[in-house]
Amino acid sequence: MNLPWFKQIGIFFIPKSIIGWLILFCGLAYAVYDFMDIDSRSHSVSDTLINFVFNLLIIFAVYSFIGYLASRQAKA
Template structure:
C-alpha cells in the first residue's frame, strides 16, 4: 500500500491529503499547547524559550519522520 500523505518541496514537507493535513494540524496544536504550558510554568523569558525550542525541535522531528515515510516519491525515469 502506497501512502501519499505528504509532498516534499525543498526541505519542507507539505500535506498532500486529508490525513497529512490532520497530522500537520495536530503537530501545530500540540506546539501551541506546549508553548502555553511552558509559559505558564516559567518565570523568565529565557527559561520559556529554551524549553519551548527543545520541544519544538522534537515536534518537528516527529513530523519530519512521519512525512518522510509517507511522502509521495517523484516518478523517476526507471520507475515502473
C-alpha cells in the same frame, strides 16, 4: 494504505491529503499547548523560549519523520 500523504519540497513536507493536513494541525495544536504549559511554569521569557525551542525541534523531527515515511512512492 493510500500513500503519499505529503509532498517533499526541499527539507519540508507539505500535506497532500486530508490525513496529512490532520497530522500538521495536530502537531501545531500540540506545539501551542506545549508553549502554554511551559509558559505557565517558567519565570522569564528566556526560560520559556529555551524550553520551548527544544520541544519544537522534537515536534518538527517527528513531523518530518512521518512526512518522510508517508511521502515515498510505492515500488511496483
